[in-house]
Amino acid sequence: MGLIASAVLLLALFAYVFWPEENPFIQRARTRLDFLEERREAVMNNLRDLSFEFRAGKYPEQDYATQRDMLEREAADILREMDTLQGGQFS
Template identity: 65%
Template sequence: MGIAASIVLFVALFAYTFWPEKNPFTQRAASRLDFLRERRDAVFANLRDLNFEYKAGKYPEEDYATQRALLEDEATTIVTEIDVLERA
């Protein structure tokens, strides 16, 4: 009786632990909106770093202006697409 109860308990705990709906380790599929939000955060972090490094004297004026314009254009594109997806 003791072995049968142990086996049933083991099977029940195994099923509970690895049942797909209850498994905390499964990842939900990332949506386009999730990707864009992560990319937006990365671009904003890059802009902050660029500004810091420019103020520290690591970038000449021309390179700073070019990089800043590229990052701002990318940020504008990303934020616009996020707005469109959130409205839909």
């Protein structure tokens, strides 16, 4: 009797500790805003890396300026679209 009770208690404890809070097999539907947030983060990381590599001497100034302008325009486009999707709440 004690062995069965111990096994049930162990099983309940195991289920409590390792049971996921959310179903791991169901993914939340990704929105356009989610995609834009990820893209914005990637562009900002690229800007930071570009600046670091320029200071390290890996890029000539003209190439750096061209790349920086391109990334800044892309970031501005992303932020503009995010603002539009959020209803202009940050304006």
